[in-house]
Amino acid sequence: xxxxxxxxxxxxxxxxxxxxxxxxxxxxxxxxxxxxxxxxxxxxxxxxxxxxxxxxxxxxxxxxxxxxxxxxxxxxxxxxxxxxxxxxxxxxxxxxxxxxxxxxxxxxxxxxxxxxxxxxxxxxxxxxxxxxxxxxxxxxxxxxxxxxxxxxxxxxxxxxxxxxxxxxxxxxxxxxxxxxxxxxxxxxxxxxxxxxxxxxxxxxxxxxxxxxxxxxxxxxxxxxxxxxxxxxxxxxxxxxxxxxxxxxxxxx
Amino acid sequence: xxxxxxxxxxxxxxxxxxxxxxxxxxxxxxxxxxxxxxxxxxxxxxxxxxxxxxxxxxxxxxxxxxxxxxxxxxxxxxxxxxxxxxxxxxxxxxxxxxxxxxxxxxxxxxxxxxxxxxxxxxxxxxxxxxxxxxxxxxxxxxxxxxxxxxxxxxxxxxxxxxxxxxxxxxxxxxxxxxxxxxxxxxxxxxxxxxxxxxxxxxxxxxxxxxxxxxxxxxxxxxxxxxxxxxxxxxxxxxxxxxxxxxxxxxxx
Numbered sequence: 001x002x003x004x005x006x007x008x009x010x011x012x013x014x015x016x017x018x019x020x021x022x023x024x025x026x027x028x029x030x031x032x033x034x035x036x037x038x039x040x041x042x043x044x045x046x047x048x049x050x051x052x053x054x055x056x057x058x059x060x061x062x063x064x065x066x067x068x069x070x071x072x073x074x075x076x077x078x079x080x081x082x083x084x085x086x087x088x089x090x091x092x093x094x095x096x097x098x099x100x101x102x103x104x105x106x107x108x109x110x111x112x113x114x115x116x117x118x119x120x121x122x123x124x125x126x127x128x129x130x131x132x133x134x135x136x137x138x139x140x141x142x143x144x145x146x147x148x149x150x151x152x153x154x155x156x157x158x159x160x161x162x163x164x165x166x167x168x169x170x171x172x173x174x175x176x177x178x179x180x181x182x183x184x185x186x187x188x189x190x191x192x193x194x195x196x197x198x199x200x201x202x203x204x205x206x207x208x209x210x211x212x213x214x215x216x217x218x219x220x221x222x223x224x225x226x227x228x229x230x231x232x233x234x235x236x237x238x239x240x241x242x243x244x245x246x247x248x249x250x251x252x
Numbered sequence: 253x254x255x256x257x258x259x260x261x262x263x264x265x266x267x268x269x270x271x272x273x274x275x276x277x278x279x280x281x282x283x284x285x286x287x288x289x290x291x292x293x294x295x296x297x298x299x300x301x302x303x304x305x306x307x308x309x310x311x312x313x314x315x316x317x318x319x320x321x322x323x324x325x326x327x328x329x330x331x332x333x334x335x336x337x338x339x340x341x342x343x344x345x346x347x348x349x350x351x352x353x354x355x356x357x358x359x360x361x362x363x364x365x366x367x368x369x370x371x372x373x374x375x376x377x378x379x380x381x382x383x384x385x386x387x388x389x390x391x392x393x394x395x396x397x398x399x400x401x402x403x404x405x406x407x408x409x410x411x412x413x414x415x416x417x418x419x420x421x422x423x424x425x426x427x428x429x430x431x432x433x434x435x436x437x438x439x440x441x442x443x444x445x446x447x448x449x450x451x452x453x454x455x456x457x458x459x460x461x462x463x464x465x466x467x468x469x470x471x472x473x474x475x476x477x478x479x480x481x482x483x484x485x486x487x488x489x490x491x492x493x494x495x496x497x498x499x500x501x502x503x504x
Contacts (some may be wrong), residue, residue, distance in 0.1 A: 072296035089475050110449055123442045161478045166429035166443050167450045168465030169494045170422045175459035178416035184410035190375045191418050197362055198419045199451035207427035212362055213420030222342050226413045234497055241493050242421045245486055
């Protein structure tokens with residue numbers, strides 16, 4: 001059994017604890033939770049410690065705390081030369097205290113409290129300072145996910161920016177759609193099949209080839225009518241910026 | 253049986269023909285196709301006519317041609333006082349020739365050639381000049397879709413703009429994500445579960461509540477790092493515009 005301890009009690013920590021809980025290869029030794037209530041249903045109370053200083057021996061420590069707290073938490077650990085990884089998409093591996101062997105165990109997904117996710121479907125982006133540690137991360141990762149990737153810190157940075165576009169900015173597009181519906185007495189439900197199909201399309205078709213709409217077909221009349229419809233300056237600006245980008249055939 | 257004829261041979265026309273083909277309530281009388289090849293597999297050749305002028309009697313004529321051709325095609329019809337509808341999201345009902353009774357039969361979905369869609373899941377937005385015609389459209393619509401909505405021309409205009417945001421602009425976000433992956437040696441596959449989950453979230457949660465990410469949590473450090481990463485001026489502008497809009501808590 002590989003001994004794993006988790007530091008954190010937020011969304012990612014909770015999903016990891018749940019994923020490791022029923023696992024033949026992994027022994028979830030301890031969870032360090034500043035807020036023990038939030039993990040008390042997932043793990044026996046005897047395994048919860050309050051401070052990083054209180055953690056016992058494990059083969060792997062996973063720091064699943066907010067980005068800004070990773071460096072500090074890694075310093076608070078009172079042991080050295082053990083494998084300590086964080087779960088952040090945007091923090092460099094080197095941000096952790098070098099007294100331990102460092103790595104990254106980044107699940108690329110948007111976690112919502114209370115909404116279950118199929119962890120086996122989530123891509124895990126792994127990185128480690130040395131090859132043996134990478135092998136261990138890979139071994140641990142495979143017990144909970146079918147999608148394991150070796151991703152360097154530089155690639156992870158790019159990936160995090162890409163994730164902001166395909167997830168955060170996409171959700172903002174949904175939000176604007178919802179607002180336009182609300183303002184015109186249209187149920188947002190009417191847009192849901194379109195949202196699903198738009199996402200489903202790019203599972204098999206490159207987004208470059210899936211692009212449709214007035215900007216793609218350079219339909220100046222429709223674009224002008226839409227801009228006239230959008231009274232709000234901010235929405236006008238977004239519409240214009242994205243239309244221009246599609247029309248230009250955006251290249252990096 | 254309600255007699256329906258379809259004018260057009262593009263994506264929407266093809267999907268409508270397929271949806272009506274096996275239908276106990278609808279008799280698909282004729283299809284008027286400028287390009288007969290594209291519908292020859294869907295309907296017997298004897299039912300295909302080349303010109304709107306050649307169409308025989310039906311209870312409902314559905315004009316499924318490009319937006320710019322709707323008015324002209326409606327003028328070419330040589331009969332009057334019959335029910336003639338178009339399938340466009342952005343053309344007013346009144347754009348058709350007033351010699352016939354007018355209406356709209358707008359399936360709100362993004363159609364891709366060769367990719368089957370479950371027509372029963374597609375919202376149909378209906379409008380008609382008079383109540384009896386609306387009832388007929390409703391009756392016809394229900395034979396192919398479970399989601400029938402009465403949508404006025406003004407609402408349809410708003411809906412079409414909303415659809416551009418949640419579908420065309422969203423696909424552009426996917427495209428940018430793909431380009432960032434390509435430029436950094438990352439397989440685009442790694443983003444797919446995130447794309448699926450982001451769409452899936454808003455099936456049950458309002459997009460306003462589903463918003464996450466650096467802009468939402470006003471994480472200035474991450475935003476600055478992302479802007480530094482994005483060398484391309486166009487991508488920088490998109491990132492800034494959308495981040496600002498999320499931060500402002502966009503209101504119409």
